[in-house]
Amino acid sequence: MRVKILRSTRNLVQQSGFKGATVSAIAEDANVATGTLYRHFPSKSALFSEIFRTATEIEVRKVAEAIENNTTVTQQLIAAVNCFSKRALTAPQLAWALIAEPVDPIVDADRLRYRQAYADIFEQLIAAGMQSGEIPNQHKSISAAALVGAMAESLVGPLSPPNKANTDKKKPLVTVKDKEALINSIARFCVQAVTGQEYSL
Structure with missing residues (x-):
């Protein structure tokens, strides 16, 4: 039952962020009573924290794996930055939830710890x-901390959910061409920031 609740919560967060993962929505998706949810998790904050930690552990591992098949440090750096950016833009709602969505203070504390994991x-x-x-x-x-901050901040705007300024609902906020340019720009900035040299991708 606990696994079922976690799966439903992650699905809802991936679809509509932490804001959309209300207790009633989670219970309905998992086909359980709200009381059952609280028997497995002391609070919604604790549930969100576990979802955040599990999802971010996967992302940190993917970034670490991305550098394995590259030889030079510059190539490894580019691979790591590109992996972070590409995965975020492939699942924008989940990435927004992990990187910037306003949420419970316990999740904010988790964010700081996992930013450090990337920085490491x-x-x-x-x-x-x-x-x-x-x-x-x-x-x-x-x-290292500055690179993580630059990557995350560069993606906040493109990942942000539509707001009143975005009146054309049919037009994607970030096109494929925009994504490629954004990913390359972030990688270029990060390489130049630590090497002090201009770099063309």
Whole structure:
């Protein structure tokens, strides 16, 4: 039953964010009574926190895996940044929920921890680049945190749900061409930020 509740909650978050994952909607989707939900989770905040942690663990793992088949640090950095951006733009509602959607403070605390998990990946890449001479000496932990912040902030606008300013509901907020340009721009910025060199993708 617990797994069923988690599955329904994740599906709802993926469709309409945490805002759409109300207790009644979760219970209806999972075909359980609301009381059953609270027997497995002490609060909706605890449920959301578990959904957030599980989903973000997958994303962090995918970014870590993306660097494995690349040789130079620059190639690894590009692969990691591109993986983060592509996965976010492929599932924009879920990415918005994970990156920026206003939600319970317990999830905000989870966000900080998982931003650090991403930063750890980039810190290791920067350290390796400094050792190999590909990247100039710098404060690797600050640079890594800055990269994570830049990636997330660059995607907030494109991932944002439609608002009153978006009157044309049929027109996609981000076209395929826009996505490619955005992904390349983020990667280019990140590489230039840590190498100090212009880079063309």
